[in-house]
Amino acid sequence: MTLSLFDQFMSPTLLGIPLILLALTLPWTLLPAATSRLLSSRMVTTQSWLIGQITRQLLLPLSPAGHKWAIIFASLMVYLITLNLLGLLPYTFTPTTQLSLNLGLAFPLWLATVLIGLRNQPTHALGHLLPEGTPTPLIPILIIIETISLFIRPLALGVRLTANLTAGHLLMQLIATASFVLLPLMPVVALTTTALLFLLTLLEIAVAMIQAYVFVLLLSLYLQENT
Template identity: 60%
Template sequence: MALNFFDQFNIPSLLGIPLMPLALLLPILMYLLTPHFTKNRFSTLLLWLTTNITKQLMKPTNLSSHKWTSSFMSLLLLLILLNTLGLLPYTFTPTTQLSMNMAFALPTWLMTIFLGLRNQPTTSLGHLLPEGTPTPLIPMLILIETASLLIRPIALGVRLTANLTAGHLLVQLISTAVLATINSMTITALMAFFALILLTCLELAVALIQAYVFVLLLTLYLQENN
């Protein structure tokens, strides 16, 4: 039974064909099939939210970094859709796979590093050695700063994976407890069901917040190197 809790994180397949590409294409298909020229209250609210989130994300960056706004917002919306669609029954969350999150984190982190080396190589390399460092500590601090720089994409991918995986596991554990106690301990099952509803709302908030934090950290890395 314990192993079944982790089956939800296995990549689904049909006739031996992995369905991961279909899960990744679903947000794009939803965008293409949605009428964009129909104005209603929902589309107006989404536009208002997107505009305010964009302003909040790009506020710490300088003007030269604003050309990356569309790329960051596309990544943010993709992560939001992938995270939230996985909360539906009988669905799969691609962002619970560490390899998938590293595929998002590593190229975007490298982009910020290469931009810094191209635009201001001296300043970018200067981050590896804080100003006023005593001479005996220079080699050690360079190694520490280099390690902290290289661990950034790993932290991005692991953070997103760990938060989504922990929430999904907790939801499945509580739902299993509700089904197991519904006949013998009705009051306990109802209390667990109420906790499950609250946890589902919390997991929805985590899915949105983690996508925002992922892109926000990338904008801060871009500001540091641009």
Template identity: 70%
Template sequence: MNLSFFDQFASPTLLGVPLIVFSLILPTFLLAPQTKLWVGNRMQSLQLWFSHNFTKQLMLPLNKPGHKWSLILVSLMLLLMSVNLLGLLPYTFTPTTQLSMNLGLATPLWLATVLLGMRNQPTNSLGHMLPEGTPALLIPALIVIETISLFIRPLALGVRLTANLTAGHLLIQLISTAVLVLLPMMPTVAIITAMVLFLLTLLEIAVAVIQAYVFVLLLSLYLQENV
């Protein structure tokens, strides 16, 4: 029974084809078709409005050299948000519940920000390891602590995204199982539990969007320190 709760984190297949492949095709239907009209439809206007405002807010605290990262960060935000939301559909699989995928996204981007800072402004980048005015006795310990905190950043990014999505999916699985068990015995309690499940699903939709935003926002903060 305990193992069945974690079966949702295995990619379901149909005739040997992973169903996540069909799920990833779904966002293509949300893209507005190319037309020769000057003014697009409402869906295209909404997408442009969201992309413009998100990019503007994300690039606001960054210096001008950091604006080159706008396409990467916005694309990463849309990718994570799409994958997180698609994982809430029935018979689908959420790739971002796997720590290996999240670390595969976080580590190269974090390393790119660190190498960028070491190349463009090595003094300021190394200066973060030792704040000004530190007592001489604390210098060795502080350098070790700051170095560990620097290298633990990609792990924190990956674990945060994995833990939040995994916890939400497990909670939905537990409550939905309770609804099925209680329905023949206590219908009233089952209906109340189903209402809680609906509210939890809405919360999980919000978590899927917020966690994608937090992932990209923290990357932009790491970039801000190195540009």
């Protein structure tokens, strides 16, 4: 039976039980937690410093009302980075390659930003659907277009994260398969392909971190429009 390249993105099962819940829970156990000691370890100190710097950059354009989301943004970003990086290890599963999971993260958070805008400043929130100075004949068309673009935001968030990770994983598997096949036939070409695979792996590590940051950054921009 010939396996498809996309089989690596299927949720693994054990005795008929999906292991995606285990894959979603595991990252939390790998992160060092702060202790009650007077001095923290270097790992905890470095982790706290990095999270603080990135969260500060995310909250910089937001009003003070949006700073309440600091814990949500920091937790989500660390969680996504850990999931994405763990998926690059051999014999592992990347839950963020599942569109359903990414939409499950994106849609509630996007909806929360929209509801905050409608509750705190409904006139300003609804004003985004119709730019100022729009000619009268174009008003219905622009309202429909802006409404569609508003509802497409969570889909764009989920598809962007899924597509980037899926494309990288597929490319890595194709190059690794080519290196394995070419090794007995053309060793020099196989070594060159292996070097390319190593560089691609470094690129995928950067993509895994950047896509998590972009996911949270776009959520912060949506929140900025509604606070």
